[in-house]
Amino acid sequence: MTAIGFTFMVLLVSCHCQVIIPFGSAVSTLMNNRIVQFASQISADVVTNTVGAFTKVPDAISKIVSSFNTFPLLKNKNLLNYADLLVSEYNANVNNEDVMLSIGDLITKYGYPVERHIVRSEDGYNLQMFRIPSNGSVVFLMHGLEGSADDFVLAGPESGLAYLLANEGYDVWMGNARGNKHSRNHEFLSTSEAEFWNFSWHEIGYYDLPAMIDYVLGISKSATLKYIGHSQGTTTFFVMAAEREEYNDKVSLMVALSPVAYMTHVKSPIVRLLSPGTPIIYDVMKHLGVYEFLPDNSLTKALRLLICGVGPFADILCSNFLFLIFGFDLEQLNVTNLPVVMGHMPAGASVKQFAHYGQGVLSGEFRKFDLGAEGNRIKYGSQTPPRYALNRIRVPVSLFYSEEDWLAHPIDVDRLYNELPNAVDIHKVPYENFNHLDFILAKDFKKLIYKRLRKLLSLF
Ligand SMILES: *[C@@H]1O[C@H](CO)[C@@H](O)[C@H](O)[C@H]1NC(C)=O
Ligand SMILES: *[C@@H]1O[C@H](CO)[C@@H](O)[C@H](O)[C@H]1NC(C)=O
Ligand SMILES: *[C@@H]1O[C@H](CO)[C@@H](O)[C@H](O)[C@H]1NC(C)=O
Numbered sequence: 001m002t003a004i005g006f007t008f009m010v011l012l013v014s015c016h017c018q019v020i021i022p023f024g025s026a027v028s029t030l031m032n033n034r035i036v037q038f039a040s041q042i043s044a045d046v047v048t049n050t051v052g053a054f055t056k057v058p059d060a061i062s063k064i065v066s067s068f069n070t071f072p073l074l075k076n077k078n079l080l081n082y083a084d085l086l087v088s089e090y091n092a093n094v095n096n097e098d099v100m101l102s103i104g105d106l107i108t109k110y111g112y113p114v115e116r117h118i119v120r121s122e123d124g125y126n127l128q129m130f131r132i133p134s135n136g137s138v139v140f141l142m143h144g145l146e147g148s149a150d151d152f153v154l155a156g157p158e159s160g161l162a163y164l165l166a167n168e169g170y171d172v173w174m175g176n177a178r179g180n181k182h183s184r185n186h187e188f189l190s191t192s193e194a195e196f197w198n199f200s201w202h203e204i205g206y207y208d209l210p211a212m213i214d215y216v217l218g219i220s221k222s223a224t225l226k227y228i229g230h231s232q233g234t235t236t237f238f239v240m241a242a243e244r245e246e247y248n249d250k251v252s253l254m255v256a257l258s259p260v261a262y263m264t265h266v267k268s269p270i271v272r273l274l275s276p277g278t279p280i281i282y283d284v285m286k287h288l289g290v291y292e293f294l295p296d297n298s299l300t301k302a303l304r305l306l307i308c309g310v311g312p313f314a315d316i317l318c319s320n321f322l323f324l325i326f327g328f329d330l331e332q333l334n335v336t337n338l339p340v341v342m343g344h345m346p347a348g349a350s351v352k353q354f355a356h357y358g359q360g361v362l363s364g365e366f367r368k369f370d371l372g373a374e375g376n377r378i379k380y381g382s383q384t385p386p387r388y389a390l391n392r393i394r395v396p397v398s399l400f401y402s403e404e405d406w407l408a409h410p411i412d413v414d415r416l417y418n419e420l421p422n423a424v425d426i427h428k429v430p431y432e433n434f435n436h437l438d439f440i441l442a443k444d445f446k447k448l449i450y451k452r453l454r455k456l457l458s459l460f
Contacts, residue, residue, distance in 0.1 A: 144231025149174035205239025253460035263360030265409035
């Protein structure tokens with residue numbers, strides 16, 4: 001094989017395996033990188049046939065590899081010793097009926113009342129909400145990227161935030177962003193039309209949250225509510241509170257579980273990959289238009305092979321796109337409950353939601369969707385998109401973050417904290433490997449999150 005005019009080469013190693021490595025000085029460093037070693041799983045054909053433009057892929061991937069810390073499975077050298085145990089624990093619960101039950105049926109099964117509501121956004125999306133009604137004060141829960149209302153009940157009655165709040169007498173409302181499995185309906189657009197998916201989290205914050213909040217306040221006859229967001233549920237809140245100032249008067253406290261605004265230090269390889277500076281985004285966009293981000297698209301198939309571990313337990317985890325985006329934390333993962341989680345997530349999102357996050361990685365700013373110089377001039381009247389004015393946010397905000405969060409890095413959270421005019425609390429979860437999904441699914445959710453959260457809610 002000769003080095004061809006491309007910026008990389010495909011190297012054949014032993015047996016039937018192939019490694020893709022960048023060509024040039026970085027080769028030996030990268031050869032030592034465990035991710036690249038695992039890339040021996042990937043066949044060159046997978047990448048070329050699926051991701052498209054042959055020449056661009058390794059460049060993008062090598063960028064990510066160099067800035068990316070290892071997938072948790074790779075970190076844990078002892079995992080192979082108890083992988084069998086994990087697999088049997090997982091398999092024992094695969095037939096749990098909760099895997100298939102809808103959120104409404106789950107809530108009913110565990111003995112709580114449940115209501116379903118439909119709310120129309122100003123721009124025509126029909127959003128479904130779920131409520132565990134009570135006469136107590138209102139708490140509004142908003143899910144993260146690829147999540148849904150389900151996220152707050154999936155941990156089960158022991159650890160699910162919605163149940164814990166209902167036990168305290170709160171009137172619990174759970175929102176669903178446009179495009180997720182509960183909100184795939186529009187006044188006149190269908191999900192097969194590109195226009196349906198032409199939104200990022202900007203529109204969720206600008207249209208969906210205000211519509212749902214007004215509805216909730218109307219039905220519950222309350223003047224204010226307490227808002228708890230996870231991940232993108234915090235991003236969308238910051239968009240709303242910065243862009244639609246009047247909503248600052250409708251929220252008495254905002255709790256941010258894994259606050260995501262600044263993205264500079266994001267570790268998630270998929271989010272980094274989808275920054276428009278890397279060519280892959282253009283391939284994805286070309287194949288999918290501005291459509292739904294499909295969990296089993298070819299890009300994620302290739303990534304799965306590249307970044308995931310090996311072995312039966314890795315196969316289980318990496319079969320779910322969620323863990324590829326967010327990583328995971330073995331100690332806090334309730335393996336018995338994993339089939340139930342897998343049965344309900346991911347819940348759907350648009351490509352633009354990922355792309356908008358990716359833009360933040362490159363720009364280092366929390367700002368509106370970048371349409372390119374020309375598009376920006378037309379839409380915003382400036383060459384670059386305007387920043388969200390965090391200084392307009394008057395709502396008291398409490399931030400929960402952790403060291404190993406692949407999306408909300410401590411440095412980025414700290415910057416956010418310093419720019420929020422009314423941040424009332426910041427709390428680093430005292431648990432080394434606490435990761436993004438642990439903020440809703442951790443085994444020790446009660447001890448590590450809820451104890452403090454409960455106190456905060458009672459104060460505002
Ligand atoms: C709320 O409902 C509970 C149980 O139905 C009742 O005991 C309580 O008095 C109610 N509180 C208010 C403020 O209405
Ligand atoms: C998406 O929205 C932008 C304006 O934000 C518009 O310029 C573009 O044509 C839209 N694309 C589709 C496919 O609807
Ligand atoms: C772990 O999952 C199982 C099965 O869903 C559940 O019964 C148990 O309560 C969960 N453990 C915790 C601490 O939430």
